[in-house]
Amino acid sequence: MRTAKLNREPRWLKPTLMTVALTFLAVFIFLPVYTIFHEALAAGVFAYFGYFRDPEIFSAIKLTLLTALICVPVNTFFGVLTAWCVTKFEFRGKNVLITMIEIPFAISPVIAGLLFIFLFGSFGWVGSWLIEHNLKIVFAVPGIVLATAFVTFPFVARELIPLMQELGKDDEEAAMTLGAGGLQTFFRVTLPNIKWGLLYGVILTNARAIGEFGAVAVVSGLIRGVTTTMPLYIEILYNEYMFSAAFAVASLLTLLALVTLTVKAILERFIAAQRKIKN
Amino acid sequence: MSIAITNISKKFGDFVALDNVNLSLPTGEITALLGPSGSGKTTLLRIIAGLEGADAGAISLFGEDASRQPTKDRHVGFVFQHYALFKHMSVFDNVAFGLKIRPRRTRPSKAVIRDKVYHLLQMVQLESMANRLPTELSGGQKQRVALARALAVEPKVLLLDEPFGALDAKVRQELRRWLRFLHDEIHLTSVFVTHDQEEALEVSDNIVILNHGKVEQIGSPEEVYDHPANPFVYGFLGNVNLFRARLDRGVLNLDQHEKQTGGVDFFVRPQDVALSLTNDDGKGVEAKIKAYRVLGGRVRVELQTLVGGKEIEADIEKKQWQAIRDADREPVYLLFRDAKIYTAADRTWSDYVI
Numbered sequence: 001m002r003t004a005k006l007n008r009e010p011r012w013l014k015p016t017l018m019t020v021a022l023t024f025l026a027v028f029i030f031l032p033v034y035t036i037f038h039e040a041l042a043a044g045v046f047a048y049f050g051y052f053r054d055p056e057i058f059s060a061i062k063l064t065l066l067t068a069l070i071c072v073p074v075n076t077f078f079g080v081l082t083a084w085c086v087t088k089f090e091f092r093g094k095n096v097l098i099t100m101i102e103i104p105f106a107i108s109p110v111i112a113g114l115l116f117i118f119l120f121g122s123f124g125w126v127g128s129w130l131i132e133h134n135l136k137i138v139f140a141v142p143g144i145v146l147a148t149a150f151v152t153f154p155f156v157a158r159e160l161i162p163l164m165q166e167l168g169k170d171d172e173e174a175a176m177t178l179g180a181g182g183l184q185t186f187f188r189v190t191l192p193n194i195k196w197g198l199l200y201g202v203i204l205t206n207a208r209a210i211g212e213f214g215a216v217a218v219v220s221g222l223i224r225g226v227t228t229t230m231p232l233y234i235e236i237l238y239n240e241y242m243f244s245a246a247f248a249v250a251s252l253l254t255l256l257a258l259v260t261l262t263v264k265a266i267l268e269r270f271i272a273a274q275r276k277i278k279n
Numbered sequence: 280m281s282i283a284i285t286n287i288s289k290k291f292g293d294f295v296a297l298d299n300v301n302l303s304l305p306t307g308e309i310t311a312l313l314g315p316s317g318s319g320k321t322t323l324l325r326i327i328a329g330l331e332g333a334d335a336g337a338i339s340l341f342g343e344d345a346s347r348q349p350t351k352d353r354h355v356g357f358v359f360q361h362y363a364l365f366k367h368m369s370v371f372d373n374v375a376f377g378l379k380i381r382p383r384r385t386r387p388s389k390a391v392i393r394d395k396v397y398h399l400l401q402m403v404q405l406e407s408m409a410n411r412l413p414t415e416l417s418g419g420q421k422q423r424v425a426l427a428r429a430l431a432v433e434p435k436v437l438l439l440d441e442p443f444g445a446l447d448a449k450v451r452q453e454l455r456r457w458l459r460f461l462h463d464e465i466h467l468t469s470v471f472v473t474h475d476q477e478e479a480l481e482v483s484d485n486i487v488i489l490n491h492g493k494v495e496q497i498g499s500p501e502e503v504y505d506h507p508a509n510p511f512v513y514g515f516l517g518n519v520n521l522f523r524a525r526l527d528r529g530v531l532n533l534d535q536h537e538k539q540t541g542g543v544d545f546f547v548r549p550q551d552v553a554l555s556l557t558n559d560d561g562k563g564v565e566a567k568i569k570a571y572r573v574l575g576g577r578v579r580v581e582l583q584t585l586v587g588g589k590e591i592e593a594d595i596e597k598k599q600w601q602a603i604r605d606a607d608r609e610p611v612y613l614l615f616r617d618a619k620i621y622t623a624a625d626r627t628w629s630d631y632v633i
Contacts, residue, residue, distance in 0.1 A: 171363050173359070174363040177434075178376055178429075178432055179351045
C-alpha cells in the first residue's frame, strides 16, 4: 500500500483541474448552445414553428439537405475508391496523392470557394464556354454542391486509409484464392472489415456538409430562396436584425449537429467494442 | 509434374527476389521451400498462387500455362502465416466461403455445403467450434480453420506460407506432425514455405533450398542433409563448425589463419565431432574444454584446439560426457567423423576422409 501512495497526486489537484475544465466547457460550449435555443424560443413556441413555414427558410433547409444528400454518397464512393487505391496498390506518387487528399482540410474554405469562382465564373477558365451553353455553376445550386463536396472530400478517405493499411491485404488475397472475384471480395470481405470506420467517415462528412459556410458563401451569390443554405440564411437573417428567426434556424442546425454527434458517439462505442473483440 | 516453373524472375525495385528460377514439383507430394529471409521463397509461393506477377518466366499448373491466369481461376488453396480468417464470419462461414460464392450453376446446395464443411471441420478436429468467431480461437485452431477453408474448394495445389510461423513451439510441433499425417491421407500436392530447416526435414518429401533468389539444391530431406551441394546448404541445414585449415598430403593441419593462402574451409557438424580421452591412432586433434551446457539428454561442449586455437562445438551424449568429465584429463582428442571441405580457389566441395 505504501508504494501506491508514492504516485498519488496532491489532494487538491483533481477537484481544481475538474473545476477549471468544467467551467471552460460551461462558458464556451453549454452557454452558447443554451443561448441558441433560448433566443430561438424567445418569441414563444408558436412563433418558433411559424418560422419554418416561411418559404425562404423552408427552401434553405431543402437546399442544405439536398447538398448533403448529393455530397455524402458521392464522397463516400470516391473516398472508398481512393482509400482502396492507396492501400491495395503500389504506384508512383502514392505519397503525393495521400497528401493531396488533405488539401481541402489544409486550405481555408474561402479559398476553396474562390477556386470554383475562378474555374467556373464568367471570367474563369471554362466560364465563357458555360455561358455559351447556358449552364450555370457558380451562383447556383451546382456550385454549392461542388464546393461542399470539395470541402468534405477528405473525411471518408482519411478515416479509411489508416484502417485499411492496418488490415493489410491478407483477407482479400485469401478471398481471391478461394475463387472470389473483385466485387465479391469487396462486398463480402473488405466492406464488413471497414464498415464502422466507413460509417464514422460518412457521419463526419454529413456533419460538415450540413454546416459548411465559408466555401459555400463564396460560390452562392446569396440569391434568397435559391442559393441560400441554412448556415448562409442564418447570417442573412442575422444581418437583417431578425434575431429570433436566425436563432430558430440556428437551433435546427444545432439539433442536426447534436443528433450527428450522438450517432457518432454510439458508433465510437461500437468500434471500441469491436476492437476489444479483435484483441 | 503438377507445378512447372520456368525461368521465373522477380524484382522489387532494385531488390532481386527471384533470379531465373527453374523448378518442377512432383504431384501428390509435400515440397518445402526453405531458405533464409529474403531468399525469395515467399515470393515464389505467391507467384505460384498468382498473388504476385513474375517479371519474366512462365508457370504451368498440371500442364496448363497459368502465367496469365488470375488467382481465382488457378484452383490453388493458400494458407497464410497470420491465418487471414474473415473476422466477421463464424468458423463455419469461413470454411463455407469458397463454396458459397460460386456462381449459381456450380454452387452446391446448402445441404451439400453443410455436410462438406462439417466433414472438413471434423478432419481438423474443430466440429464443436463451428459457430465460434475466429477471435475466440487459439492460434493453432485458427490455422486449422484456415486449412479447412483452403481445402473446402478442393484445390489442385495447396500452398502454405510459413503456416506455423506465428505459433508457439509446442503447437507448431503438433501441427507439423498433423499436417504430415493429413497429407498422407489426402495426398494433395502441397508446397510450404519455411525458414526452419527442422520443419522442412520433418514435414516434406522434397526440399528446395533457396538463397538470394536462386535455387541452391533440390532433393529429398535425406539427400540434402547428407549430401549438401555447397557450403551454404550445409551451413543452413543445422549447426556447423566452420574453420580454416590446411591439408598437408591429406593430413589436417589447423595451424592456418584466415589470410594465409592455400587453406581450405572445413565444415563439421557438432554431432559429428567425437571426443576421446586417448589418441590411439594418432589422428585425434588436441583440444581443451572451455565450457559445456547440458541440454536434456545431450551435452554441448565448447572446445578450443591447442594448435591454431579454433573454437569447436561438439554435441555428445550425456553418458559420454560424464565419462570425460569424471576422467578430468586435458587435453582431450577430437575426431571428425564426417566433415566437408570447401576449396575456395577452385570451388570444389568434397568429403573429408580420415
